[in-house]
Amino acid sequence: MIVWKKPTAAALLLTLAACAQPAPPVVQAPVVDPYANAAGGALYQGDLAGGVLGAQATAEYFNNSVGNTVLFPANQTALTTEARGILARQAEWLKTHTNFSAVVQGHAEETGTREYNLALGARRASAVQEYLIAQGVGSDRIRTLSFGKERPREVCSDEACYANNRRAVTVVSATGAGS
Template identity: 85%
Template sequence: MIAWKKPAAAALLLTLAACAQPAPPVTQTVMDPYANAAGGALYQGDLAGGTLGAEATPQYFNNTVGNTVLFAANQTALTSEARTILARQAQWLNTHTGFNAVVQGHAEETGTREYNLALGARRAGAVQEYLIAQGVSPDRVRTLSFGKERPREVCSDEACYAQNRRAVTVVSATGAGS
């Protein structure tokens, strides 16, 4: 058996007691993807000295400009209503050059997965072509097709199908995962 000396035993107990203390909380700084190192907005207009305000946000784009256009069944042709929405999108994107766009193409649940992926891609491509024709730089607009995989509405009637035949433009600040 080991004979413990009082100072060694006390040191051991103090060491064990120190280890039993909870670690101090770890703090983590989360960077706002829309802010620069100084805390200001990371929009090109702001960097040039202008103040863009609330209209320079994805929320404004979605809610005020409009991010969704609808299509007729099995069609990729843009309706006059779709062209009106896309003209507003192009104007916003041309004004807010610190943003990129991903156009997501969607289809209704009827038809095969392959057919609907191709249809969604053609719809997204039609929107992309329109935006580019309106002056948006081609390197700022990408396309992605979800086909029938991400419906807005789930039911088997024309009202649902009509909401799922769409293209959605998603904007994000340049350098923020776009």
């Protein structure tokens, strides 16, 4: 008579290990800087699969590093010294990245009528557009749009909120990608 004994855990592991196939070699993907191409320059549409990541990463870089927003004093469209500094960086970026276009969105605080704020937002967007064109960006690459008080950055009724809502925002997108 044959008596079967329960296999020990060690015996079971040895059996499984003998049947296992060798592990595939580990291949590490190269580290990719999302803001630079192989030549060290900024990404352009088409640099990565489908071009979408390249365009999105480049626009994100514009927003975070160049600066996409300038602020205005109450009821004003004149560019401050700080705004001109931001816009000079935007102009340089746009001149370097010729496959991107821009829409300048004008905004206003919540005080005043809807009509007044739409007109004020339009004048702010135009002031930014004119400055960028004067810095050498092609006029065919910049459009303007006014939201007036309809899209506030902050919602409350004090001067700090109002100051953040008096702005123009430059939104860049790759040419031919819905711009």
